[in-house]
Amino acid sequence: MHRHDRFVRKIVPAGAVSVLATVLLVGYAAEPDRYTRGFEPEQPVHFSHRLHAGDNHIPCQYCHTGPSKSRTAGVPPLETCLNCHRVTRTDRPAIQQITAWAKSGKPFEWRRIYSLPDHVYFDHRPHVNSGIACQECHGEVQRMERISQAMSLRMGACLACHRDPSDALPPGSSIKQGPTHCAVCHR
Numbered sequence: 001m002h003r004h005d006r007f008v009r010k011i012v013p014a015g016a017v018s019v020l021a022t023v024l025l026v027g028y029a030a031e032p033d034r035y036t037r038g039f040e041p042e043q044p045v046h047f048s049h050r051l052h053a054g055d056n057h058i059p060c061q062y063c064h065t066g067p068s069k070s071r072t073a074g075v076p077p078l079e080t081c082l083n084c085h086r087v088t089r090t091d092r093p094a095i096q097q098i099t100a101w102a103k104s105g106k107p108f109e110w111r112r113i114y115s116l117p118d119h120v121y122f123d124h125r126p127h128v129n130s131g132i133a134c135q136e137c138h139g140e141v142q143r144m145e146r147i148s149q150a151m152s153l154r155m156g157a158c159l160a161c162h163r164d165p166s167d168a169l170p171p172g173s174s175i176k177q178g179p180t181h182c183a184v185c186h187r
C-alpha cells in the first residue's frame with residue numbers, strides 16, 4: 001500500500017470522526033437540559049396517565065401515596081392496579097398481561113424517570129404541603145399518554161424557584177422563598 005493511500009483511507013476518516021465526536025460532546029455538555037427534559041422511557045407494561053388521571057379523574061395520590069407524608073412519592077405496585085382491574089376491563093389483553101404478571105410473583109419494576117444524583121437531597125413534603133402542585137414540577141401529567149420528563153433536574157432549576165417561588169405557590173401563601181444555602185440540598 002502507498003503511504004498516500006493509507007493517509008487517505010485511514011487517517012483522514014479517523015480525523016473526521018474525532019472532529020465530529022468533539023462537536024457532539026461539546027454540544028451535549030453545553031445544552032444542560034438535553035439529557036434531562038423529555039426523557040420518556042418505555043415501561044414494561046403500558047400505563048396511560050391521560051386515561052387514568054385525566055379522563056377518569058383518579059387523584060394522583062391514590063396511586064402515589066407518599067408525597068405529602070414522606071420524602072418520596074412512591075410508584076404503585078401492580079397490586080394497586082388490580083384494586084380496579086380485578087373487575088374493570090378484564091377482557092383486555094393489557095389487563096390480562098398485568099394480572100398474569102402479578103400472579104406469577106415475578107419481580108416487577110417500573111422504569112424510573114425523575115432521578116437526582118445521590119449527592120442531592122430532595123423531599124416532596126415541604127413542596128407538596130406548601131401548596132405547590134405536582135404539575136409545577138412534573139408538567140401536565142394528566143394529559144400524557146406516556147410520562148415525559150418536564151422539569152430539568154439541574155441545580156439552577158431548583159434555585160430559580162427557591163429564589164422566587166411566588167408563581168408556584170397558591171395565592172395568599174406566607175412563604176416568600178425556598179432555602180438557598182448549600183447544605184439544604186447537599187447534606
Ligand code: HEC
Nearest residue numbers: 047052053058059060063110112113114134138141142147
Ligand atoms: C392509577 C394510578 C396512577 C395515577 C392516578 C397517577 N399515576 Fe403517576 N404513575 C403511575 C405509574 C404506574 C407510574 C410508573 C409508570 C409510568 O411512568 O407511566 C407513574 C409514574 C409517574 C411519574 C414518574 C415517576 C418516575 O419514575 O420518575 C410521575 C412524575 C407521576 N406518575 C406523576 C403523577 C401525577 C402528577 C398524577 C396526577 C395528575 C399521577 N401521577 C397519577 C400511576 C399513577
Ligand code: HEC
Nearest residue numbers: 060064067072073074075114115116122127132133134137
Ligand atoms: C418542587 C418540585 C416537585 C413537586 C411539587 C412534586 N415533585 Fe415529584 N419529584 C420531584 C423531583 C425533583 C423528583 C426526583 C427525586 C429524586 O430523585 O430523589 C421527583 C420524583 C417523583 C416520583 C418518582 C420517585 C418517587 O419519589 O417515588 C414520583 C412518582 C413523583 N415525583 C410524583 C409526584 C406527585 C404525585 C406530586 C404531587 C402530589 C409531586 N411529585 C410533586 C419534584 C417534584
Ligand code: HEC
Nearest residue numbers: 046047051056058076080081083084088089092094095098
Ligand atoms: C381506581 C381504578 C383504577 C386503577 C387503580 C387503575 N385503573 Fe386502569 N383503568 C381504569 C378504568 C376505569 C379504565 C377504563 C378507562 C376507559 O376506557 O375510559 C382503565 C383502563 C386501563 C387500561 C386500558 C385497557 C384497554 O385496553 O382499554 C389499561 C392498560 C390500564 N387501565 C392499566 C392500568 C395499570 C397498569 C394500573 C396500575 C398502575 C391501573 N390501570 C390502575 C381504572 C383503574
Ligand code: HEC
Nearest residue numbers: 121122126130136158161162165168175177178179184185
Ligand atoms: C416550583 C418551586 C420549587 C422547585 C422547582 C423546587 N423547590 Fe425546593 N422548595 C420550594 C419552596 C417554596 C420551599 C420552602 C417550603 C417551606 O418553607 O415550607 C422549598 C424547600 C426545599 C427544601 C427544604 C426542606 C426542609 O427540610 O427544610 C429542600 C431540601 C428543597 N426544597 C430541595 C429542592 C431541590 C433539590 C429541588 C430541585 C430538584 C427543588 N427543591 C425544587 C420550592 C421549590
Ligand code: HEC
Nearest residue numbers: 117120153154155156158159162179180181182184185186
Ligand atoms: C435547592 C437545591 C440546591 C441548593 C440550595 C444547592 N444545590 Fe448544588 N446541586 C443541586 C442539584 C439538583 C444538583 C445536581 C444537578 C446538577 O449537577 O446541576 C447539584 C449539583 C451540585 C454540584 C455538582 C455539579 C456537577 O457537575 O456534578 C456541586 C459542586 C454543587 N451542587 C454545589 C453547590 C453549592 C456550593 C451550593 C451553595 C452555594 C449549592 N450547590 C446549593 C441542588 C442544589
